[in-house]
Amino acid sequence: MPSAVVIGSGFGGIASALRLKSLGLDVHLVERLASIGGRAQFFEHHQYKHDAGPTVITAPFLFDELFALFGEQRSDAIEFRELSPWYRFIYPDGDHFDYGGSIEHTLDQIKRICPQDCAGYQALVDHSKAIYQVGFEQLADQPFHHFSSMLKQIPRLASLRCDRSVWDVVNKYLTHDKLKQAFSIQPLLVGGSPFDTTSIYGLIHYLERAYGIHFAMGGTGALVKALENLMLRQGVSIQTNATVSEIIFSKRRACGVKLATGEQIAADYVVFNGDPMHMYRNMIADPLLPMQTRLKRDTSKLSMGLYVLFFGTDRQYQDVAHHTIWLGKRYKELLDDIFHRQILADDFSLYIHRPTATDASFAPAGHDSFYVLAPVPHQGANINWQQQEPQLRERIVHALDATLLPNLKQHIQAPFAMTPDDFASDYLSHLGAGFSIAPLFRQSAWFRFHNKAEGFENLFLTGAGTHPGAGMPGVISSAKVVARLVQDAMEKKAA
Numbered sequence: 351m352p353s354a355v356v357i358g359s360g361f362g363g364i365a366s367a368l369r370l371k372s373l374g375l376d377v378h379l380v381e382r383l384a385s386i387g388g389r390a391q392f393f394e395h396h397q398y399k400h401d402a403g404p405t406v407i408t409a410p411f412l413f414d415e416l417f418a419l420f421g422e423q424r425s426d427a428i429e430f431r432e433l434s435p436w437y438r439f440i441y442p443d444g445d446h447f448d449y450g451g452s453i454e455h456t457l458d459q460i461k462r463i464c465p466q467d468c469a470g471y472q473a474l475v476d477h478s479k480a481i482y483q484v485g486f487e488q489l490a491d492q493p494f495h496h497f498s499s500m501l502k503q504i505p506r507l508a509s510l511r512c513d514r515s516v517w518d519v520v521n522k523y524l525t526h527d528k529l530k531q532a533f534s535i536q537p538l539l540v541g542g543s544p545f546d547t548t549s550i551y552g553l554i555h556y557l558e559r560a561y562g563i564h565f566a567m568g569g570t571g572a573l574v575k576a577l578e579n580l581m582l583r584q585g586v587s588i589q590t591n592a593t594v595s596e597i598i599f600s601k602r603r604a605c606g607v608k609l610a611t612g613e614q615i616a617a618d619y620v621v622f623n624g625d626p627m628h629m630y631r632n633m634i635a636d637p638l639l640p641m642q643t644r645l646k647r648d649t650s651k652l653s654m655g656l657y658v659l660f661f662g663t664d665r666q667y668q669d670v671a672h673h674t675i676w677l678g679k680r681y682k683e684l685l686d687d688i689f690h691r692q693i694l695a696d697d698f699s700l701y702i703h704r705p706t707a708t709d710a711s712f713a714p715a716g717h718d719s720f721y722v723l724a725p726v727p728h729q730g731a732n733i734n735w736q737q738q739e740p741q742l743r744e745r746i747v748h749a750l751d752a753t754l755l756p757n758l759k760q761h762i763q764a765p766f767a768m769t770p771d772d773f774a775s776d777y778l779s780h781l782g783a784g785f786s787i788a789p790l791f792r793q794s795a796w797f798r799f800h801n802k803a804e805g806f807e808n809l810f811l812t813g814a815g816t817h818p819g820a821g822m823p824g825v826i827s828s829a830k831v832v833a834r835l836v837q838d839a840m841e842k843k844a845a
């Protein structure tokens with residue numbers, strides 16, 4: 351039986367392990383942390399539970415497919431509950447906008463803010479659908495490691511003007527600033543500024559409209575657990591607390607991996623699920639890398655960093671939605687500070703997660719569990735997080751105390767935080783970036799790190815830094831590409 355070693359257990363690694371297992375390979379998954387899930391770690395801190403990363407499930411069918419590979423039903427293992435609203439936007443003047451549910455409901459909300467934008471919104475949804483039909487349905491699970499595959503797609507991508515940014519497109523259809531912000535902010539969920547991210551990511555809007563937004567009951571951590579159980583039932587072997595330091599090659603063939611302890615694991619196929627910027631810097635000797643890969647590694651622009659503050663409260667904030675986007679006064683200027691000027695500004699915009707709005711198991715009765723996320727510059731900005739973290743925490747708690755979470759200062763419990771330093775040391779993410787390389791047009795499809803490492807016969811990449819990109823739908827789609835490429839390689843070997 352051919353064997354595969356998968357390095358890293360984010361959703362890309364888990365989905366690759368399952369797909370390769372379903373192809374009949376003997377699969378060994380290696381993860382450096384104590385538990386699997388990658389950025390979807392699950393913390394139990396004092397009496398509170400917290401998902402560390404992804405919480406918004408936008409393409410539930412991608413998870414269903416993983417269970418269906420083995421004739422099982424996802425719904426038997428974990429419940430996905432549709433949320434309403436999907437997100438609540440809170441503006442600096444205290445106004446809010448509830449987004450989600452039927453298109454009529456969204457139009458009613460838009461009418462309240464700017465009736466003239468109703469027609470534009472419908473045109474925006476149509477545009478997003480057209481991008482979705484190409485970008486998601488046709489390209490997300492296709493390999494892009496040959497330039498010819500890119501050339502073939504250029505007319506379609508050009509007709510949809512994917513060279514424009516998400517902001518450019520939203521700006522074309524909507525006039526009111528509040529609505530432009532609400533409908534352009536999604537690229538931050540995959541690591542890009544709306545002003546720079548290719549409008550291919552405008553498809554997220556249609557993905558939400560078509561399938562809704564769901565929450566995994568028990569948290570994303572429970573979803574990881576359900577997938578872990580599926581892997582174990584199917585005979586995938588899982589090794590945690592094990593860091594791969596090197597990929598071992600014989601000529602142009604990867605023949606296994608070496609762990610930091612010196613232990614070696616042989617395999618016919620190697621799949622890497624960490625940050626490609628890390629792998630191409632630290633795990634393969636430079637002379638083995640083709641010039642094209644080194645160039646990409648040395649010139650790629652990274653996504654932003656993330657500051658995540660976790661806490662509980664000894665009271666409940668019943669009026670706070672499950673997902674809230676709390677917008678500060680500055681929009682483009684703040685994003686420029688984060689992405690271009692790379693400074694830690696005094697102000698911020700926040701994403702606030704209150705799982706207890708849907709699932710009481712995250713906190714004791716009468717309490718809430720929260721995480722608050724602020725996009726910040728990555729480590730390239732040389733911010734001293736040991737000094738800055740307590741100050742940023744204080745500013746955020748102060749701002750929420752004065753607005754969304756009255757008297758938070760008196761009710762906050764058991765706070766702790768993650769900064770870009772933690773993303774670098776925990777996940778080996780280059781410069782602590784939240785989502786590997788940024789979702790720019792010049793870093794998409796063929797221009798992104800390839801799912802098949804160039805120059806090697808049997809080394810594959812899955813996860814946020816590879817095609818199609820970050821976010822759970824992206825990385826799970828990248829595993830489909832990897833499975834297809836491994837299958838091709840096995841057929842070629844057998845022929």
Ligand SMILES: Cc1cc2nc3c(=O)[nH]c(=O)nc-3n(C[C@H](O)[C@H](O)[C@H](O)COP(=O)(O)OP(=O)(O)OC[C@H]3O[C@@H](n4cnc5c(N)ncnc54)[C@H](O)[C@@H]3O)c2cc1C
Pocket residue numbers: 357358359360361362363380381382383387388389390402403404405406407408539540592593594595623624625656658723776777778784785812813814815819820821822823825
């Ligand atoms: C705070 C936050 C919120 C987010 N919210 C959402 C959301 O709501 N919806 C959504 O769809 N997406 C969201 N995302 C994005 C999404 O979580 C990620 O893009 C996706 O989970 C990344 O998966 P991945 O397959 O790239 O692997 P990762 O999650 O990056 O995991 C890679 C794993 O590989 C391991 N590893 C790396 N190198 C080695 C090595 N050498 N040896 C052994 N192990 C190694 C790491 O420890 C890590 O566990 C969010 C991300 C963050 C950080």
